[in-house]
Amino acid sequence: MENLEQPTWIERLNDSLSRSVTVKLISVTFLVLLLLIPQSMITSLIREREGNMQDVMTDISGKWSGSQQVAGPVLVIPYHYNVVSDNGKVTRFKKYAFFLPDTLEIESRVTPEKRYRGIYSIIVYKSEISLSGVYPRPDFASMGIAEQDVLWSEAAVQIGISDLRGIVDNVQIDWDSRKYGFSPGNTNKELIPSGISANIAGLAGGHSGGRFSIHLALKGSENLWFLPFGKETQARVSSTWNTPSFTGAFLPDQREVNNDGFNATWKILHFNRNYPQQWADQVQSWSDSAFGINFLIPADHYLKSLRSSKYSILVIALTFLVFFLIEIINNQKIHPVQYVLVGMALTLFYVMLLSISEHIGFNPAYIIASVLVISMIFLYSRTIVDNNRVALLMLLFLIVNYGFIYIIIQLESYSLLVGSIGLFVALAVTMYVSRKVKWYGRKE
Numbered sequence: 001m002e003n004l005e006q007p008t009w010i011e012r013l014n015d016s017l018s019r020s021v022t023v024k025l026i027s028v029t030f031l032v033l034l035l036l037i038p039q040s041m042i043t044s045l046i047r048e049r050e051g052n053m054q055d056v057m058t059d060i061s062g063k064w065s066g067s068q069q070v071a072g073p074v075l076v077i078p079y080h081y082n083v084v085s086d087n088g089k090v091t092r093f094k095k096y097a098f099f100l101p102d103t104l105e106i107e108s109r110v111t112p113e114k115r116y117r118g119i120y121s122i123i124v125y126k127s128e129i130s131l132s133g134v135y136p137r138p139d140f141a142s143m144g145i146a147e148q149d150v151l152w153s154e155a156a157v158q159i160g161i162s163d164l165r166g167i168v169d170n171v172q173i174d175w176d177s178r179k180y181g182f183s184p185g186n187t188n189k190e191l192i193p194s195g196i197s198a199n200i201a202g203l204a205g206g207h208s209g210g211r212f213s214i215h216l217a218l219k220g221s222e223n224l225w226f227l228p229f230g231k232e233t234q235a236r237v238s239s240t241w242n243t244p245s246f247t248g249a250f251l252p253d254q255r256e257v258n259n260d261g262f263n264a265t266w267k268i269l270h271f272n273r274n275y276p277q278q279w280a281d282q283v284q285s286w287s288d289s290a291f292g293i294n295f296l297i298p299a300d301h302y303l304k305s306l307r308s309s310k311y312s313i314l315v316i317a318l319t320f321l322v323f324f325l326i327e328i329i330n331n332q333k334i335h336p337v338q339y340v341l342v343g344m345a346l347t348l349f350y351v352m353l354l355s356i357s358e359h360i361g362f363n364p365a366y367i368i369a370s371v372l373v374i375s376m377i378f379l380y381s382r383t384i385v386d387n388n389r390v391a392l393l394m395l396l397f398l399i400v401n402y403g404f405i406y407i408i409i410q411l412e413s414y415s416l417l418v419g420s421i422g423l424f425v426a427l428a429v430t431m432y433v434s435r436k437v438k439w440y441g442r443k444e
Contacts, residue, residue: 027336028320028323028324028336028339031320031336031339031340031343032313032316032317032320032343035316035343035344035346035347036312036313038344038347039309039312039313039316039347039350042309042312042347042350042351042354043306043309043310045351045354046302046305046306046309046354047306049302049354049358050302050306052120053120053302056117056120056122057120057122057221057222059117060115060117060122060124060221061122061124061221061222064115064124064219064221065124065163065165065166065218065219065220065221066162066163066166066220066221067162067163067220067221067222067223067224067225068127068161068162068163068166068218068219068220068223068224068225069160069161069162069225069226069227069290069292070106070129070131070159070160070161070216070218070224070225070226070227071159071160071161071192071195071226071227071229071286072131072157072158072159072160072192072195072227072229073101073131073157073158073159073173073212073214073229074098074099074100074157074158074159074160074191074192074229075098075099075100075101075135075138075155075156075157075200076096076097076098076099076155076156076157076158076186076187076188076191076197077096077097077099077138077150077151077152077154077155077156077203078094078095078096078097078150078151078154078155078187079094079095079096079097079140079145079149079150079151079280080092080093080094080095080149080151081093081094081095081149081281082149094151095280095281096187096188096280096281097138097140097143097145097150097278097279097280097281098191098278098279098280098284099135099136099138099277099278100229100230100231100270100277100278101133101134101135101212101229101230101231102133102134102135102136102230102231102232102277103133103134103230103231103232103233103234104131104132104133104228104229104230104232104233104234105130105131105132105133105230105233105234105235106129106130106131106226106233106234106235106236106237107129107130107132107235107236108127108128108129108130108224108226108235108236108237108238109127109128109237109238109239110125110126110127110224110237110238110239110241110293110295111125111126111127111239111240112124112125112239112240112241112295113125113126119358119359122221122222123221123222123241123295123296124219124220124221124222125219125220125221125224125239125241125295126168126217126218126219127217127218127219127220127224128215128216128217129215129216129217129218130213130214130215130216131159131212131213131214131216132211132212132213132214133211133212133230134210134211134212135210135211135212138150138278139278142278143278143279143280145280152203153201154199155199155200155201155203156187156197156198156199156200157173157175157180157197157198157200157212158186158187158188158191158192158195158196158197159171159182159192159195159196159197159214159216160186160192160193160194160195160227161194161195161196161216161218162194162220162225163194163220164184164194164195164196165219166218166219166220167196167216167217167218167219168217168218168219169217170182171196171214171215171216172198172214172215173198173200173212173213173214174212174213174214175200175210175211175212176210176211176212180198180199180200180201181198182196182197182198183196183197183198184196185197190283191283191284222294222295223247223292223293223294223295224237224292224293224295225248225290225291225292226290226291226292227286227289227290228250228266228268228270228272228273228289228291229286230268230270231269231270231277232267232268232269232270233266233267233268233269234265234266234267234268235265235266235268235291236263236264236265236266237263237264237265237293238261238262238263238264239261239262239293239295240260240261241261241262241295242257242258242259242260242261242262243295243296244257244262244264244293244294244295244296245293245294245296246264246291246292246293246294247291247292247293247294248290248291248292249273249288249289249290249291250266250268250272250289250291251291252264252265252266253265253266253267264293266291268291272289273286273289274288274289275289301354301357301358301361301362301365302354304357304362304409305350305353305354305357305362307409308350308353308366308405308409309350311405311408311409312346312347312350314405314423315346315401315402315405316343316346316347318397318401318426319342319346319377319397319398319401320339320342320343321430322394322397323339323342323381323384323394325430325433325434326385326390326394328434329433329434330385330387330390332384332385332387334384334385338380338384341380342377342380342381345373345376345377345380346373346377348373349369349370349373352365352368352369352372352373353365353366353369356368356369366402366406370402370406373398373402374395374398374399374402377394377398378391378394378395378398381394381395404422408422
């Protein structure tokens, strides 16, 4: 009778380790943690691509015009201020008083368009803005300023405009049926750092208020903001853009958004913001009262790709758990290399999702990437387990898994609730399936 060669102690140890459930579980857990390394690199790649998009947006807006904030009009009237020293010497300084209108009506029609650079795009716009209203007679007495110290002939109306490159036509103000031209720059840079001003010589006569109107043709990109300078401010903005985001200190009182665009109206009182209608030689902070519109491109695929990548550990861990249960329950050996190949396929999904979504959007990219990865893992699992029924169960699991992640990404307010319920169900199913497993041996 032929003598059979006895296995060496290394071979016996290897066979014992391959049969050990504990060792297998530790190795699978280690592989899951190891796959977090390429996953973190994918997250960095998403942020890098998003940074490239931001650079392109900054470059295009820099050549077109940036976000615009229209502040005004503000009536600025200088006055003399005398300081008497201890020896009786009088020193005269020039200071400024500022006045806001009693009523301010803002009418704006915005025409947006997309500009492209490679695969990236940005929203730019052209706007026709009308500012009109009524100024009361400037009240210097309430500020303790003598009438004879007021320099009426140097009175000016100032308008703040964030990016002066966006002005596409000459700007005039109609003040009580008299027209005055604007010039770039303002007398008080602390008040309005960037803007235009017009000298109102008509105030030198009657010193009264007046009715004004200003037409402004303005280019910008992404955002358009206004400031409620009127004692009562009414604003109406319309556009053909159908995905606006109303933002700032005040939301519209009325708005209508449909496929043809939007119409929005605001009514804001001086009680609603924290600065007065007139003041002297002080710098007021009014940036926190701005309101306006963000012209957004729907479905930010970088944000959604980043959100989906945050669930990668969940997808990988659950998929490996299913393979592990198959291995334990069906007494089916699966080599760590096979786990690694499946993990690489799961990781590749996020690279495909990012690259495809840059061209066709997130939703179709998610479908394409998930179908390709699910098909590849299903076909590979058929070879691993050599059991069509088990492979079909794996296919069903992958479809449910990726579908569940897709639903969570689409949700905003309920994503945490739905996610926690889904994990509870996954744990319950795992406990049910593995309830008869003898973890120190094989199943009953």
